[in-house]
Amino acid sequence: MTAPVPVTLAAGQARTRLHELTVIDVRTPGEYASGHLPGALNIPLDAVERALPDIRHAAERGDVLVVCASGARSENACRLLAEHGIPTATLAGGTGAWAAAGHDLHQSPAHGGRATWNMERQVRFTAGAVVLLGLALGLLIHPAFLLLSAGIAGGLVFSALTNTCGMAVMLAKLPHNRPRAADLDAVLAQLRSR
Template identity: 40%
Template sequence: MTSLTATIDSQDLSERLGSLAPPRILDVRTAGEFESAHIAGAYNVPLDLLREHRDEIITHLDEDVVLVCRSGQRATQAEETLRAAGLNNVHILEGGINAWEAKGLAVNRGTTRWDLERQVRLVAGSVVLTSVLGSVAAPRLKWVAALIGGGLTFASLTNTCAMGMMLSKLPYNRGATCDAQTVVSQLVEQATSPRS
């Protein structure tokens, strides 16, 4: 994977995982999403953790790296973060874990949890509905709905999501092994073990 193309499709990744020098897969979804379904051998490095500990993490990434998320949005942000730090051997799984599963490729499954985007829709929708219904009794509540609408518009235009970042920090979305020290030790352990 030495091309300048920043994406790799599911079939190509599947074939490369069986090679003598497979790429390192970093899944940048939340620990809860990762636990629901992930590609075997992938490392869970949530996007916020990757951003906070980027320099420490990249020192242990000397092989090709493939970034995975639900559909490609967070992986794109992770790629920008890693390339800004000087890591050039970075690729994005085209279509994310959704495309991987749609091709019928195997995933390790655990406890099913809602993905982060679905959680954002639930919270945003609930706040808007509640504030619109509440505005019948307290007319100023309509501005809460307007604020959420403005936030969603801003999130779309900037490809960021403050609500998603806040939700990702909830215990539901965090795993016990989702800290920088654990991630780095897993990367080091894999780098020092012989490849099969």
């Protein structure tokens, strides 16, 4: 059995078909809460394997659209789902392209109503803070601390070349970016009922 090839939908195509799609947002719960496609269910990328039976069930009943902020994480999720024989589509450019096309993003409170920065903003803040810390420690304490800044710079170049981000993977594990078990269980139950 050959793995299904994920389809890419432009924002306009997805909007036209939104009523017939099961939309799965693979961003962190905080990112999801800050703005998601109408009707999207939040299953963070690191929880997709746990959700395979429920996503398979949804795919048997209709088309599944996987979204993230830019399209990179949703492409990873689509590859994983394709390896398990689950056909999916991804949103070209993610929620960023959706919003840029003038389509509404729905917001929901995350963890008691606190909004969380999107992952790209979290990565930029963390990388900048670590670079500044490395420079300050390198100038004030010992030049070896400059290697910290160089390491972050190298990581950013690697991230751009490979379209992956190790820092985002680490930040996604922080408590404000993690779903509570009850939240994920409720989303999976919702997915099963579609």
